[in-house]
Amino acid sequence: MGSLRFDGKVVIVTGGGQGLGREYALEFGKRGAFVVVNDLGSTPGGVGKTTKAADNVVEEIRNLGGKAVANYDSVEFGEKVVKTALENFGRIDILINNAGILRDRTFKRMSEEEWDLIQKVHLKGAFSVTKAVWSTMQQQKYGRIIMTSSPAGIYGNFGQTNYSAAKMGLVGLANTLALEGKKYGIQVNTIAPTAMTRLTKGIIPEAAGKEMKPEYVMPLVVYLCHDSCKENGGVFELAGGHICKLRWQRTKGAVLRELGKRMTPEDVKENWDAVVDWKETEVVQTIGESTMKVGEAVARINAGDNDLGSNHPIQPALAK
């Protein structure tokens, strides 16, 4: 199997100055891509800025014989980040939305400022840079975009309401971008990684952290951005060398409404076990499929053949 090359491709890695972003930037550089290393150089809490973070990685790439330029703008100003790519390399093929910070606090104590800052960097930042590359990618009928979500968004994590909301927001953003980009050859995928970086130092225990290096996250990101990868709209959780794909699963549920009868909260209570019963599940992958399921339920109700409802026994397949 040949190695995955990126010769002639232009990659923007936001937050590429350290941690996961640095790992991606170096690898793309080694594999022939022109790399824009964007980094504001702020603290993990998003305070201050320095050109050093981006400059160090640009130098590392150049020392390895690769081509790279630095950009020091915050991802909130996507146009400026993309301008650096276009001015230096004349095109843009791949965007890795990776820049990020933390402002952890329990919800009770979280200020509006802490909430806003996290949305601004993660969700608005990814929006802003993606918006700035979108028409170029549409016109050239090619693009690869990565969103960086988090297990904290998918599962929730104590003290991270602001971060969890932003990280799940990115999944929603990617879900729809994947649909809108498809006919233009733009593929948008999302990763939910865990890795030992300055952001997770003190959160991930040292021993576990040794097994969770950023270099174990990098290979998926690089593959997802290659010409040969046809994946679009995927969400992947990965850490320590394990990679898996996520999707939504729902219970089969219950049809509670009956023709000619008022549907009541008591119906919901009586049928609750069937609503939340995971014994039978279904996987719905598009909004079209979801609407179709509603249509099927309504058709059953109108045909009077739903055997569920407050006055009826639970359908045998759903019975406990």
Ligand code: NAI
């Ligand atoms: P890191 O702190 O090592 O690197 C993040 C980089 O982003 C820093 O160099 C920082 O200067 C830069 N940055 C921060 N705000 C910026 C802004 N407004 N504009 C441009 N650059 C900015 O963190 P790490 O761990 O490498 O995180 C990378 C991404 O992965 C983040 O989005 C983070 O939320 C996400 N993530 C990380 C996990 C982990 O276990 N390390 C877990 C889940 C998600």
